[in-house]
Amino acid sequence: xxxxxxxxxxxxxxxxxxxxxxxxxxxxxxxxxxxxxxxxxxxxxxxxxxxxxxxxxxxxxxxxxxxxxxxxxxxxxxxxxxxxxxxxxxxxxxxxxxxxxxxxxxxxxxxxxxxxxxxxxxxxxxxxxxxxxxxxxxxxxxxxxxxxxxxxxxxxxxxxxxxxxxxxxxxxxxxxxxxxxxxxxxxxxxxxxxxxxxxxxxxxxxxxxxxxxxxxxxxxxxxxxxxxxxxxxxxxxxxxxxxxxxxxxxxxxxxxxxxxxxxxxxxxxxxxxxxxxxxxxxxxxxxxxxxxxxxxxxxxxxxxxxxxxxxxxxxxxxxxxxxxxxxxxxxxxxxxxxxxxxxxxxxxxxxxxxxxxxxxxxxxxxxxxxxxxxxxxxxxxxxxxxxxxxxxxxxxxxxxxxxxxxxxxxxxxxxxxxxxxxxxxxxxxxxxxxxxxxxxxxxxxxxxxxxxxx
Numbered sequence: 001x002x003x004x005x006x007x008x009x010x011x012x013x014x015x016x017x018x019x020x021x022x023x024x025x026x027x028x029x030x031x032x033x034x035x036x037x038x039x040x041x042x043x044x045x046x047x048x049x050x051x052x053x054x055x056x057x058x059x060x061x062x063x064x065x066x067x068x069x070x071x072x073x074x075x076x077x078x079x080x081x082x083x084x085x086x087x088x089x090x091x092x093x094x095x096x097x098x099x100x101x102x103x104x105x106x107x108x109x110x111x112x113x114x115x116x117x118x119x120x121x122x123x124x125x126x127x128x129x130x131x132x133x134x135x136x137x138x139x140x141x142x143x144x145x146x147x148x149x150x151x152x153x154x155x156x157x158x159x160x161x162x163x164x165x166x167x168x169x170x171x172x173x174x175x176x177x178x179x180x181x182x183x184x185x186x187x188x189x190x191x192x193x194x195x196x197x198x199x200x201x202x203x204x205x206x207x208x209x210x211x212x213x214x215x216x217x218x219x220x221x222x223x224x225x226x227x228x229x230x231x232x233x234x235x236x237x238x239x240x241x242x243x244x245x246x247x248x249x250x251x252x253x254x255x256x257x258x259x260x261x262x263x264x265x266x267x268x269x270x271x272x273x274x275x276x277x278x279x280x281x282x283x284x285x286x287x288x289x290x291x292x293x294x295x296x297x298x299x300x301x302x303x304x305x306x307x308x309x310x311x312x313x314x315x316x317x318x319x320x321x322x323x324x325x326x327x328x329x330x331x332x333x334x335x336x337x338x339x340x341x342x343x344x345x346x347x348x349x350x351x352x353x354x355x356x357x358x359x360x361x362x363x364x365x366x367x368x369x370x371x372x373x374x375x376x377x378x379x380x381x382x383x384x385x386x387x388x389x390x391x392x393x394x395x396x397x398x399x400x401x402x403x404x405x406x407x408x409x410x411x412x413x414x415x416x417x418x419x420x421x422x423x424x425x426x427x428x429x430x431x432x433x434x435x436x437x438x439x440x441x442x443x444x445x446x447x448x449x450x451x452x453x454x
Contacts, residue, residue, distance in 0.1 A: 011037060013198055014073040018056065021065050022211050022442070029056050048074065061228065065208050071185040072197055089119065090140065098146050101175045102153045109175075113182035116141050121187055134180075134187035143176050150175075210441040214296035214413045215385075222295045225441060226302060232445055233306030239449045240310050281406070282313040282377050283452070286366060288384030289344055290320045290357045296413040297383045298341050300444065304381075305330040310452075315373050321358035323365045324348040357387060359425065360394030367397045374404045379452070382410045382433070386419070386426040393425040398432050409451050411438040 015030050036051040053066055093116060100108040121137035150172050206212075209224045217225065256272040285304055287297035301316055308314050318326045326348050329340070344350065374380060380401060386393075402408045412419065412426055416437045419426035426435060436451075438444050 007037070007042075008034075010073045014052070014069055015056070017069045017073070017198065018062075018066065021069070022208055023056070023062050023065065024058065025056055032056075042074075045074065061209055061224075064206065068185065068188070068206065072189055075189045093119070094141065094143075094146065097141070097143060097179070098150055098153065101143075101146060101150045101172060101179070102157070104175060106178070109179050110182055113179060113186050116183055117186045117190065121183075121190075132187045132190040134184040137183050137187065138180060143179055147172055147176065210445075212441070213439050214299070215292050215439070217295055222299070225295075225299055228441065229299070229302045229306055232441070233303055236303075236445060236449055236452075237307055237310055240307070240452060281311055281379060281452075282375070283311045283315075284373055284378055284380045284405075285314075285316045286323070286362070286380065286382045286384075287316065287318050288320070288357055288359075288362075289318045289341060289350060293357075293383075293385050293413060294341050296438075299441070300381075300383055300411070301326075301330060302340065303444070303448065307448075307452075312377075317366065317370065317373075318344050318348055318350050319362035319366075320351045321356065321361050322349055322351060323362045323369075324350055325370070356389045357384070358391045359384065359386060359388050359429075360392040360397070363397035363401065364394050367400050371404070374401065376404075376406055378405045380405045380408045381451075382408065383413075384410075385412055385414045385424070386410070386429050386435075387423050388425050390423050393428055395428060395432060398429060402433055407451075408433040409447075410435045411444070411447065412436065413439055415439060 011034060012030075015025050015033070019025055032055040033052050036055050037048065040048050040051045042048060049067070049070055052070065053063065057063060057066055093112065097109070097112050097116075099105075100112060116137050117132055117134070120140040121132045121134065123131055123133060123136065147169065151168055154168060154172070209221060209228060212221050212225070253272045257268050257270075260270060260272055261268040283304065285301060287301055288294075289297050297318070304314060304316070314327070315325065316327045316330060317323050326344050329343055329347065398408075410426075410429060410433050412435055414424070414426070414437075418424065419430070419435070420428075429435060434451075436447055438447055
């Protein structure tokens with residue numbers, strides 16, 4: 001394969017991999033990326049990275065995925081450094097890494113990441129290694145243990161002390177995390193060289209935030225998701241407003257249309273629409289805030305609260321095995337997203353004598369204490385995995401809720417294949433209300449836009 005064909009294959013592979021991760025890239029953007037590549041060339045890799053990012057990406061949230069995929073298709077170099085690093089040189093490599101971290105020398109850090117993977121990341125019996133592991137590399141090198149040493153070196157050099165220590169430590173942690181990302185990218189590149197690069201790009205690169213499974217999202221990813229609440233709410237509000245305008249047009253008033261057609265010889269040239277005057281709908285959320293489901297519930301509560309102006313009334317209830325109203329804890333525009341879950345568990349009565357989810361008890365308590373919150377204009381969303389911990393699912397309580405409300409929708413963050421397994425009562429509840437799989441932000445936004453009343 002000549003150089004031009006190889007470059008074309010790399011660029012189209014990059015685009016295909018980004019599309020597989022949900023990045024919308026059209027033909028126009030691909031052509032622009034090719035032109036950017038021609039103008040920028042390959043000599044300055046970081047300029048090429050920025051040029052391709054500018055032509056292919058639409059949001060900053062897509063950048064982490066782009067960087068990981070770019071490193072696979074446009075690596076710093078092809079192949080391993082000449083000669084394997086002797087594992088006995090671990091101390092020397094840590095010395096050089098400490099110096100690079102203290103100087104914030106990213107170029108040296110990149111070279112050291114390659115040497116570290118080459119020396120400590122290989123596994124298998126063949127001389128060139130059967131595979132490469134970033135976890136194994138970092139476990140042997142332990143860059144996080146260099147924090148105090150680098151801090152003292154920078155402080156001695158620059159004279160930083162006192163209050164600046166905290167800021168300095170944060171900056172050094174950032175540099176160490178950047179080095180860890182370099183090691184991970186280098187290990188992925190080497191695996192991709194030996195295997196199918198396209199497959200590695202699809203499977204080994206972390207997805208964008210809107211495709212992360214709520215149940216498996218870590219603390220950092222959940223924090224990233226919370227930052228997307230306001231932009232997503234604005235997008236959904238625009239969609240809901242458009243639906244409301246279309247719905248307000250109403251259906252054709254046949255009698256008035258025929259009467260008006262008398263002036264045109266009986267031909268209905270101007271259909272007369274029956275104007276609707278819909279009352280603003282009301283919304284009630286019942287949210288399981290236990291365990292891993294809490295991240296999903298917290299995000300959805302914040303999203304609905306951000307959409308507050310679209311409804312006549314919004315009331316939010318949280319539960320584990322007891323239920324309590326938490327609407328006041330989501331003050332419009334003033335709620336602390338990161339502390340919402342802790343605030344609910346600290347200030348609301350959501351647990352009884354045990355801390356496991358009890359959907360039957362929570363639904364029963366809601367119908368007894370808060371029956372007045374649901375009426376003919378109310379749409380109810382239940383958020384949870386429907387796992388009852390072998391308790392009574394209390395189907396009559398959910399049936400009563402369905403009879404009182406205009407609509408009841410259940411958003412379940414578990415995959416559909418797991419419904420009804422173990423202690424899941426999802427299939428039983430699905431016989432009474434609409435049960436929807438809702439595992440990611442992308443699914444949630446589609447469901448909210450489709451199911452919310454207008």
